[in-house]
Amino acid sequence: FRTGSGWDLHRLEPGLPLVLAGVEVPSDRGCVAHSDGDAVFHAVTDALLGSLALGDIGRLFPDDDPANAGRDSGDFLDEAVRRVQAAGYAVVNLDVTVVLQKPRLGPHAGAMRAQLAARLLVGLDRVSLKAKTHEGVDAVGEGRAVSCQAAVLVTRAAPA
Amino acid sequence: FRTGSGWDLHRLEPGLPLVLAGVEVPSDRGCVAHSDGDAVFHAVTDALLGSLALGDIGRLFPDDDPANAGRDSGDFLDEAVRRVQAAGYAVVNLDVTVVLQKPRLGPHAGAMRAQLAARLLVGLDRVSLKAKTHEGVDAVGEGRAVSCQAAVLVTRAAPA
Amino acid sequence: FRTGSGWDLHRLEPGLPLVLAGVEVPSDRGCVAHSDGDAVFHAVTDALLGSLALGDIGRLFPDDDPANAGRDSGDFLDEAVRRVQAAGYAVVNLDVTVVLQKPRLGPHAGAMRAQLAARLLVGLDRVSLKAKTHEGVDAVGEGRAVSCQAAVLVTRAAPA
Ligand SMILES: [Mg+2]
Ligand SMILES: [Mg+2]
Ligand SMILES: [Mg+2]
Structure with a gap:
C-alpha cells in the first residue's frame, strides 16, 4: 500500500466555464487557468503521482508549455493513472473534498464520481466526492476561488 | 483497507459556545452553525463516510432540515460509525488536526480524544488529536473561524 | 498500517532565511518562528506523531521552551522517527505538498526529498514532495506565509 495526497486551488472569474471532475457545472464564474482549470482532476492527479x-502535475505538465494551454485536464489524470499502472499499482480508493462557496455541487456529485471512477478504472464504490463551502470567509468563501483535496490509497496487487 | 479524509470550517462569533469533539472549550466565541457546529465531529464524520x-455529512444531514437544527453532532458521527460497521469495516486509526487561533487546545486534547475513541469504538492509542494555530493570518488566524482536517484508515477485518 | 496527516503554516517576513525540508531556499523572505520555522519538517513530524x-509537535517541543529557540527542526523530525521506531513501526511512504507563492521550488525538490528520505530512513522512491502556489489569494498567495501538508503511511513490519 501507498498513501497519496493532492491539493489544488484555482481563482474564479465571471464568464468562464466551471469544470470540476470533468463535469461542466452551471455557474456565473469559472476557473482561471492555463489548462481548463479542473481543480478536482488536478488534485487527484497529484495524489496519484x-x-x-x-x-507532480507542475513538473509533468508545465503551465508555461503551450502544448498544455486550454488542455483537457482529463489528459493529465489519464497519464497519472497510466504511470501508476506502469509502476505495478492499482487504485484502492479515492476520497475527494471540493470546497466551493456556490453553487451547491450535490446535484453534480454523481456525474463527477462517475467520471473519476471511469478514469481511475475502479468501481463507483471506491470513489467518494464530498462538497463543502468555505462559510463565506477567505478567497474560497468569498467566491473568488475553488479548492480541492484528494486522498488516495494504492496497492501493488489488484484492489481487494 | 480504505483511506478517508474529512475537512470542516465554521465561523466563530462572540457569545456562542465552542464545542469541539464533543467537549465545550471555554472561549469568548463559538461556532456559527445550524447544528452545534462541532467542526471536529463534522470532519471525522466526513472522513468516515x-x-x-x-x-457526505451535507447529504445525510441537510442543514436546511429543521430536524438537524441545534443538533448534537455526536449523532452525525455515531450514524457514520454505524454505516461503516454495516458495510463490514472497522476503524484502524484516526488522525485529526484542529486549527484554532485561541485558546490553546492542549488542556482539552485528552478529553477530546476520549470522546472520539468512545464513538469510534477503538482504543485511545488509535486516536490522535493535534492542535495548531493559523499564525494570525486569514480568517482562522484572525480568530474568525476554526477548521479541522481528519484522516482515517478503515479495514474490513478487525483492526490489527 | 496506520495513516498520519500533518499540516503547518508559517508567516514570511523580509530578510529571514527560508528553510524548507532542511534546504535553504534563496528567497527575499523567510519564516517567522521560534525554531528555524521549517514548515515541511514540522508537518512531517506531526504526521509521524x-x-x-x-x-504533536507543540506538546513535544513547546515554543515557549528556550531550549527550542532557533532550533534545527531536523531535531524534531529525528525524534519523531525515533518514537515511531520505538513503537515498532516503520515508514511505508510520505507524500508532501508545499504551498508557496514564490520562488518556484522545483529546482530544490530533489534536495528536499533527499533530506526527508535520509531522516525517515527510507528510499527516495518512498518520498514525494509536490509544490503548488496559492494562486495569489489569501496569506499564502500574497506571499505572507508558506504552508505544508504531509500524508504518511506507517506499518508494523518492515515496509514492503
Ligand atoms: Mg490546478
Ligand atoms: Mg460543519
Ligand atoms: Mg511550525
Whole structure:
C-alpha cells in the first residue's frame, strides 16, 4: 500500500466555464487557468503521482508549455493513472473534498464520481466526492476561488 | 483497507459556545452553525463516510432540515460509525488536526480524544488529536473561524 | 498500517532565511518562528506523531521552551522517527505538498526529498514532495506565509 495526497486551488472569474471532475457545472464564474482549470482532476492527479513519488502535475505538465494551454485536464489524470499502472499499482480508493462557496455541487456529485471512477478504472464504490463551502470567509468563501483535496490509497496487487 | 479524509470550517462569533469533539472549550466565541457546529465531529464524520464512499455529512444531514437544527453532532458521527460497521469495516486509526487561533487546545486534547475513541469504538492509542494555530493570518488566524482536517484508515477485518 | 496527516503554516517576513525540508531556499523572505520555522519538517513530524497517536509537535517541543529557540527542526523530525521506531513501526511512504507563492521550488525538490528520505530512513522512491502556489489569494498567495501538508503511511513490519 501507498498513501497519496493532492491539493489544488484555482481563482474564479465571471464568464468562464466551471469544470470540476470533468463535469461542466452551471455557474456565473469559472476557473482561471492555463489548462481548463479542473481543480478536482488536478488534485487527484497529484495524489496519484504523490503516492508513488512520480513527481507532480507542475513538473509533468508545465503551465508555461503551450502544448498544455486550454488542455483537457482529463489528459493529465489519464497519464497519472497510466504511470501508476506502469509502476505495478492499482487504485484502492479515492476520497475527494471540493470546497466551493456556490453553487451547491450535490446535484453534480454523481456525474463527477462517475467520471473519476471511469478514469481511475475502479468501481463507483471506491470513489467518494464530498462538497463543502468555505462559510463565506477567505478567497474560497468569498467566491473568488475553488479548492480541492484528494486522498488516495494504492496497492501493488489488484484492489481487494 | 480504505483511506478517508474529512475537512470542516465554521465561523466563530462572540457569545456562542465552542464545542469541539464533543467537549465545550471555554472561549469568548463559538461556532456559527445550524447544528452545534462541532467542526471536529463534522470532519471525522466526513472522513468516515468518505472512506467507503457513503456520501457526505451535507447529504445525510441537510442543514436546511429543521430536524438537524441545534443538533448534537455526536449523532452525525455515531450514524457514520454505524454505516461503516454495516458495510463490514472497522476503524484502524484516526488522525485529526484542529486549527484554532485561541485558546490553546492542549488542556482539552485528552478529553477530546476520549470522546472520539468512545464513538469510534477503538482504543485511545488509535486516536490522535493535534492542535495548531493559523499564525494570525486569514480568517482562522484572525480568530474568525476554526477548521479541522481528519484522516482515517478503515479495514474490513478487525483492526490489527 | 496506520495513516498520519500533518499540516503547518508559517508567516514570511523580509530578510529571514527560508528553510524548507532542511534546504535553504534563496528567497527575499523567510519564516517567522521560534525554531528555524521549517514548515515541511514540522508537518512531517506531526504526521509521524499523529499516525501512532504520540502527541504533536507543540506538546513535544513547546515554543515557549528556550531550549527550542532557533532550533534545527531536523531535531524534531529525528525524534519523531525515533518514537515511531520505538513503537515498532516503520515508514511505508510520505507524500508532501508545499504551498508557496514564490520562488518556484522545483529546482530544490530533489534536495528536499533527499533530506526527508535520509531522516525517515527510507528510499527516495518512498518520498514525494509536490509544490503548488496559492494562486495569489489569501496569506499564502500574497506571499505572507508558506504552508505544508504531509500524508504518511506507517506499518508494523518492515515496509514492503
Ligand atoms: Mg490546478
Ligand atoms: Mg460543519
Ligand atoms: Mg511550525
